[in-house]
Amino acid sequence: MIIIDLPRYPSAAKIDWKPVQPTQVNRSEFGAGSRSTILPQGAYWSARVEYPVVLGEVRFRPWRSALMRLQGRANAFRLGAAEGRQQRVFMTVLVDGAGQRGYAVKTRGWVPGTFLLDGMFVTIGEKLHQVVADTDIAGADGKLTISIMPQLADKLADGVRVEVDEPWALMRLTSDQQGWTVDRGQQYSVGFECDDSL
Numbered sequence: 001m002i003i004i005d006l007p008r009y010p011s012a013a014k015i016d017w018k019p020v021q022p023t024q025v026n027r028s029e030f031g032a033g034s035r036s037t038i039l040p041q042g043a044y045w046s047a048r049v050e051y052p053v054v055l056g057e058v059r060f061r062p063w064r065s066a067l068m069r070l071q072g073r074a075n076a077f078r079l080g081a082a083e084g085r086q087q088r089v090f091m092t093v094l095v096d097g098a099g100q101r102g103y104a105v106k107t108r109g110w111v112p113g114t115f116l117l118d119g120m121f122v123t124i125g126e127k128l129h130q131v132v133a134d135t136d137i138a139g140a141d142g143k144l145t146i147s148i149m150p151q152l153a154d155k156l157a158d159g160v161r162v163e164v165d166e167p168w169a170l171m172r173l174t175s176d177q178q179g180w181t182v183d184r185g186q187q188y189s190v191g192f193e194c195d196d197s198l
Contacts, residue, residue, distance in 0.1 A: 001074045003170070005060040009054075015079070016048040019130070021150055022193075043150035044196035045081060045128055045169045051186050060188040063180065067190070072176030078168040079194065081121040081128055087114060087165045095124065096143060096159040103132075103151045107162050110138035116146060121167040122153070125160045127168035128196070169196055 020132060022042035027034040052058045069075065089111050096108040115138060117121070120131045129148035138144050146162075171194040180190040 001172075002069075004066055004069045004075050004077050006066050006077050008080075009059070009062075010052050012049050012080075013052040014048075014050045017081075018046040018048075019150070020044050020046055039152075040151045041153040043153065045171070046174075046193070046195045047169070047171065048191070048193050049079065050191040051189065053183075053189050055188075056186050057188070060180070060186075061081070063188070063190055067178055067180065070173060070178065073172050073174070076172045077194075079171045081123075081167045081169055085165055086116070086120050086167070089114060091164075093162040093164050095156045095158060095160040095162060098156065099114065100156045101152045103149065104145050104147050105152060105156070105162070106143065106145050108141075108143050109162075110142045110144050112138050112140050112142065114138050115144070115180050117162065120164075122146060123147065123163035123167040123169070124148075124156070126170040128167060171196060 020043065022039040024037045024039060024096075026036075027033055032150050051063075054063065070077065091109055091111045091114065093107050093109040096106040100106060116131045116135045118131060122131060122161065129152075131146060132149050133147040135144050135146055138193050174193045174195055178192055180188055183187055
């Protein structure tokens with residue numbers, strides 16, 4: 001798998017995000033009770049992306065090239081998850097300690113006084129997670145614990161990069177058949193469905 005850079009112009013007009021968390025539900029045959037089990041390794045992100053009209057073939061050529069280089073579902077691309085920058089300072093945040101799993105991740109490298117809010121996103125390695133609780137404010141040691149969903153399905157290595165400023169999801173197309181639309185006056189449009197490639 002190769003990661004293909006999508007053109008920066010234009011930015012997406014609309015992204016319909018759909019986090020998918022597979023579960024298994026068993027219902028009792030003798031009553032109204034049921035029991036559900038979360039399947040953490042099956043969680044993934046799904047999205048439908050639409051871009052605004054691009055006027056002129058010259059401006060649209062980079063899109064045609066990128067779509068061809070994706071080679072259907074073979075290659076991946078990064079899809080931005082936040083509408084703007086989440087942090088205003090430069091910092092390199094890393095996983096703090098190997099073997100972490102579950103709904104929280106310990107991190108280091110925070111500038112003192114920085115934090116994350118419930119509903120923000122982080123990318124851990126190449127996997128997108130949503131922050132599900134406000135963090136504390138980072139102290140002098142630069143450490144924070146982040147509550148996330150979906151949960152960490154695989155054990156993390158120490159020092160894995162955590163993107164907190166401009167998080168993304170590593171995605172791939174859901175179909176090998178992908179193209180674009182050309183209307184009168186060289187009006188080009190493109191949209192596609194994709195899901196988490198990891």
